[in-house]
Amino acid sequence: MKNFNPERIIGGTDSQKEGFKVTLEQAAKKSGEELFGELLLEPTPEEKLAIATAVEYVNRISKKYGAEHEMDENRIFLLEKDGISSSTNGRLNHGMCDLLHKCVAVDESLSNAILSTNIVHEGFHITSYHSFQIMEDNVETLYRGGISMVDRKDKGIYLAKAEEAIIATLSQNFFEEVICKDPFYAEEIRKTLEVKTWLINFASESKSLNEEGRKRLLDIFKEIRLLPDVDSVYFNLLENNEKGDLYKFGYFTGYFEEKLSETLHERAEERKVFNEVLDRLVVDSKGVLGTKEELFDHFARAHFTGNYFPLARLIDGALEKGSFRKVAIELGNMYTETE
Numbered sequence: 007m008k009n010f011n012p013e014r015i016i017g018g019t020d021s022q023k024e025g026f027k028v029t030l031e032q033a034a035k036k037s038g039e040e041l042f043g044e045l046l047l048e049p050t051p052e053e054k055l056a057i058a059t060a061v062e063y064v065n066r067i068s069k070k071y072g073a074e075h076e077m078d079e080n081r082i083f084l085l086e087k088d089g090i091s092s093s094t095n096g097r098l099n100h101g102m103c104d105l106l107h108k109c110v111a112v113d114e115s116l117s118n119a120i121l122s123t124n125i126v127h128e129g130f131h132i133t134s135y136h137s138f139q140i141m142e143d144n145v146e147t148l149y150r151g152g153i154s155m156v157d158r159k160d161k162g163i164y165l166a167k168a169e170e171a172i173i174a175t176l177s178q179n180f181f182e183e184v185i186c187k188d189p190f191y192a193e194e195i196r197k198t199l200e201v202k203t204w205l206i207n208f209a210s211e212s213k214s215l216n217e218e219g220r221k222r223l224l225d226i227f228k229e230i231r232l233l234p235d236v237d238s239v240y241f242n243l244l245e246n247n248e249k250g251d252l253y254k255f256g257y258f259t260g261y262f263e264e265k266l267s268e269t270l271h272e273r274a275e276e277r278k279v280f281n282e283v284l285d286r287l288v289v290d291s292k293g294v295l296g297t298k299e300e301l302f303d304h305f306a307r308a309h310f311t312g313n314y315f316p317l318a319r320l321i322d323g324a325l326e327k328g329s330f331r332k333v334a335i336e337l338g339n340m341y342t343e344t345e
């Protein structure tokens with residue numbers, strides 16, 4: 007990764023900026039052992055391959071959208087099971103991007119397809135535009151992370167949902183374009199799809215569910231992307247003829263509760279809101295904003311370059327002045343009512 011550009015530090019005096027720049031440079035040199043100690047694992051050859059595949063994709067796509075940062079394969083740390091949760095006191099699960107130490111850390115997984123997809127998600131955070139700010143009390147915080155931006159009067163984070171939705175969309179593209187086409191993962195993908203179909207059929211037909219419960223389950227099952235240890239799930243649901251469907255479903259519920267956060271296409275809520283906004287903007291602009299995919303590309307470009315003025319001009323030009331600001335709030339995580 008390139009050295010951090012000191013212009014990306016907002017606020018503070020020149021000497022505070024200089025001091026923080028040194029802190030950042032030192033932080034980026036900390037080794038995996040220093041950061042994660044006993045939790046750190048040496049990747050197996052298969053895991054190394056999964057990591058390399060992810061890095062290649064992240065760098066290729068980020069570059070396409072104008073990113074100035076690259077993902078460095080040597081700054082990806084593999085941790086033992088639940089390592090991320092241990093090292094963040096339960097704040098995060100399975101994957102994290104640490105912009106201060108310029109690294110990504112992920113938990114080992116029973117599925118290397120999951121491992122690879124997790125790295126891609128965190129990778130798109132690390133290659134995104136980012137900047138820090140030095141607060142009045144000399145505390146440094148993140149100011150911009152990709153397209154999102156902290157309100158300087160602490161009203162919230164503009165476009166925070168867009169940031170996660172853009173990344174989740176790109177990591178789904180990785181899943182579809184790379185993982186699903188890799189012969190190495192073909193068997194895993196086939197079994198996952200069959201399990202998913204079994205679950206959707208069960209939820210659609212089961213008489214023991216009320217309509218609300220049925221809808222909730224179908225919504226979740228449709229979001230299943232990968233299943234850790236899919237072989238045993240496949241056996242239990244589709245090959246074990248000694249048990250009835252209700253028993254099998256009970257078994258799956260137990261498995262799923264434990265693995266839920268590893269199995270689903272991530273950030274469903276953010277994607278839903280973001281997609282609704284994109285659809286609405288495309289319709290309201292009567293063609294001026296182009297297709298939804300074209301509009302997505304404009305958002306992604308702003309996420310990676312940090313320059314959202316072209317996007318703001320485009321949206322305000324197609325609709326009315328102030329529209330972009332409204333979108334930034336609608337797609338933000340705001341703490342207070344904002345007009």
Ligand SMILES: [Zn+2]
Pocket residue numbers: 127131170173
């Ligand atoms: Zn994320």
